Amino acid sequence: MxxxxxxxxxxxxxxxxxxxxxxxxxxxxxxxxxxxxxxxxxxxxxxxxxxxxxxxxxxxxxxxxxxxxxxxxxxxxxxxxxxxxxxxxxxxxxxxxxxxxxxxxxxxxxxxxxxxxxxxxxxxxxxxxxxxxxxxxxxxxxxxxxxxxxxxxxxxxxxxxxxxxxxxxxxxxxxxxxxxxxxxxxxxxxxxxxxxxxxxxxxxxxxxxxxxKEVERSRELEASLRVTEERLRFAQELHDTLGQHLAAMSVKSELALALAKRGDDRLENELRELQKLTRTSMSEMRDVVSGYRTVNLATEIEGAKSLLADAHIHLSVIGTTSQVSPAHRELCAWLVREATTNILRHSDATDATLTLSSTEVRMDNNGVNKDIGRLSGLSALRSRAESAGMTLIVSREDDQFSVRMLINAPANTPAEKEA
Missing domain, CATH: 1.20.190 (Delta-Endotoxin; domain 1)
Incomplete structure (x- = not known):
């Protein structure tokens, strides 16, 4: 037998x-x-x-x-x-x-x-x-x-x-x-x-x-302009937040230097104000970076729908954000953002599907026209997922591309409040 x-x-x-x-x-x-x-x-x-x-x-x-x-x-x-x-x-x-x-x-x-x-x-x-x-x-x-x-x-x-x-x-x-x-x-x-x-x-x-050919060039230009626009927005926000404080710090440091040369008793007070101004600037810079780096799952899904719709790509969403535990939503939101960016930049997709559940968040799309290669955004996200006890899987079959975030352990990240 x-x-x-x-x-x-x-x-x-x-x-x-x-x-x-x-x-x-x-x-x-x-x-x-x-x-x-x-x-x-x-x-x-x-x-x-x-x-x-x-x-x-x-x-x-x-x-x-x-x-x-x-x-x-x-x-x-x-x-x-x-x-x-x-x-x-x-x-x-x-x-x-x-x-x-x-x-x-x-x-x-x-x-x-x-x-x-x-x-x-x-x-x-x-x-x-x-x-x-x-x-x-x-x-x-x-x-x-x-x-x-x-x-x-x-x-x-x-x-x-x-x-x-x-x-x-x-x-x-x-x-x-x-x-x-x-x-x-x-x-x-x-x-x-x-x-x-x-x-x-x-x-x-x-x-x-x-x-x-003109349509394809317009699409590539639009993706490039979106990236440039986001960089300019972040640079402008940093400038608006820190520009005034840096100018004040420059004036305070020059005044402190002059007081030090003269041995003026007001030096200590000026140094304390300079220290306070420095701490305020650092705090506001953290707020800017935190606001830029922190993402919201529900907001990212709506943004992905809008961006893909502008590129004539239909996004189907299966499940709701409430099925994903609050502790995992931020990383899953980053998954949605990175996957959407890759669809716009590296494919000729016509359809995409986002699946939300308590065990995984998955983004699939068609229209893949070349090898996956190295995707730096997903590589960085994989490292963050591993440190949080989660697993990121990237796969491709024919013209289908899939990114999956497996929620297989409690995350160490703080819970995110959904809007």
């Missing part, structure tokens, strides 16, 4: 590994997609969509020609091979185009100029081959027309949208298509609308990517 048990366990383990290996080609790309930031997802989606347009349309176009032709002449085979090269260069132009990427990559210039030169030469040569005075064969002229349409299409969708004087180029491409249609097949006149249509589609896609 024991042997059968171990055999079954071994079989199940290897079966699980086999399933994981078979599923990895599907799950690995999906996991990589989930970890991407929202901006990177959108740029990747736009880039792949634009790459698919010429590949799908030209593939369907050439397959239709092959199906109708039956036998292929050598010139068409050469045309097909050269068109594949142009398509590959076009895909690379899209892949490395800065306006279609969320982060810097290798330069697009070599691919862009190579593709531009090849396509322009293709248009010129194919148009020349269609001149009636050259007396080319019907097969040659038909092949040249196909190549003209291919090059004009690729120029309109992958090159002209990023060029200066793009409307001049588009008019020229439409004129070329009109000329070829009037000299060969009038049905090809429908292609005249392709250059402005394709270029306009690409420019619209680039514009939407630019809007997404």
């Amino acid at each position: 024991n042997k059968d048990f171990w055999t079954a366990g071994w079989t199940a383990r290897w079966f699980s590994r086999g399933v994981s290996l078979l599923a990895s080609p599907v799950t690995a790309p999906l996991n990589s997609w989930r970890r991407l930031p929202n901006l990177a997802k959108y740029t990747l989606y736009t880039r792949v969509s634009l790459q698919a347009i010429p590949v799908v349309l030209l593939s369907a176009y050439f397959l239709g020609i092959v199906a109708n032709a039956g036998t292929l002449n050598p010139s068409f085979v050469w045309l097909l091979g050269f068109s594949v090269i142009l398509l590959i260069v076009t895909v690379l132009v899209y892949e490395y185009q800065p306006s279609l990427n969320s982060h810097p990559r290798r330069s697009v210039q070599p691919f862009f100029f190579t593709g531009l030169v090849l396509n322009v030469l293709g248009v010129v040569v194919s148009v020349v081959l269609q001149i009636p005075g050259l007396n080319m064969s019907d097969n040659t002229r038909a092949t040249a027309l196909i190549f003209t349409l291919t090059c004009v299409f690729l120029l309109s969708i992958a090159y002209i949208p990023w060029m200066n004087y793009r409307w001049v180029w588009l008019i020229a491409m439409s004129a070329v298509l009109w000329w070829t249609s009037t000299t060969t097949d009038y049905l090809s006149a429908l292609w005249v609308v392709i250059p402005p249509l394709m270029a306009g589609t690409v420019r619209l896609s680039v514009w939407t990517v630019d809007v997404m």
